[in-house]
Amino acid sequence: MLNISGAKGMEVDWRSIEEKWKNKWLNEGVFEADPQPGKPKIFVTFPFPYVNGRLHVGHGFSATRLDVYARFKRMQGYNVLFPFAWHWTGEPIVGAAERISKGDEKLIKTLKTIDKVPDEEIKKFTDPVYMASYYMRENKKTAIDMGFSVDWRREFHTTSYHPAFSRFVTWQFNRLKKLGYIVKGTHPVVWCPHCQSPTGDHDRLEGEGVSPELYVLVKFKCGEDYLPAATFRPETIFGATNVWVNPEVDYIEALVDGEKWIISKPAMLKLKEQLKKVEVLREVKGKELLGLSCKVPLTNREIPILPASFVDPESGTGIVFSVPAHAPYDWLALRDL
Incomplete structure (x- = not known):
């Protein structure tokens, strides 16, 4: 309970006001954007947060700027679509699950002390899909608590476990290939001999910023x-x-x-x-x-x-x-x- 003295000694319960409007927006679908012919429209998006940990202040800072813009455009009469998505793909989640299965004390301590993950949940983190699902649920609560004006009907995540998104990516690549923007070939990548796969910059436990060297x-x-x-x-x-x-x-x-x-x-x-x-x-x-x-x-x-x-x-x-x-x-x- 957060009570702050207002004018003339009145106490304002800001937390209850926040809860009231957050729930009202969510329950009444205030930010749900349906097609409205003839009305100007605008689409906004936020870089999909990765789900191997909790949202941090950087997410809050960047998403709040976008949310301010979305609300401003609604006030100008635009039909604003603000969806939200979660980044599941890549190797950090799989790598973290593998480290947990091997009893990595440093990672487990981080999950307990920083992310406040209960012991019974950490035991299930050996399954990368469960780990991603857990953080997606928890982070969605945080995004809702932040009051972001999102159309949550449009929520998705980026793996084959979300068939609609997976089919969209397939369509997109095939379309770009047909138009001549994508060709199949080879190019240097940072390669993991253990996983036998390329590793993106943020997918590595160490070596971020390293790029292939041409000899x-x-x-x-x-x-x-x-x-x-x-x-x-x-x-x-x-x-x-x-x-x-x-x-x-x-x-x-x-x-x-x-x-x-x-x-x-x-x-x-x-x-x-x-x-x-x-x-x-x-x-x-x-x-x-x-x-x-x-x-x-x-x-x-x-x-x-x-x-x-x-x-x-x-x-x-x-x-x-x-x-x-x-x-x-x-x-x-x-x-x-």
């Missing part, structure tokens, strides 16, 4: 094999003095789209995830490559393969070409040999 592979011919080096600066190839390998690393010889490559094991896995056909032939110790020479592309110059402990098998292909004129570290490594 150029420069292939150095070494006998029957190629040593491909990943680089951001392919134009520096004319200054290459040697190729670096890590003598302590176990490399592999593999057929990559029909060519014999020597690369690190992590690079082999990355190439497989990029639609390359990779067949491992044998293991090659890094120290086995020392003293051999390889040919620089375009110029056909022969340069030596030298040892470098700084070469990381997790980075690029585990093979690095040295250009001391452009890279101080290469110059220092040559000096320290």
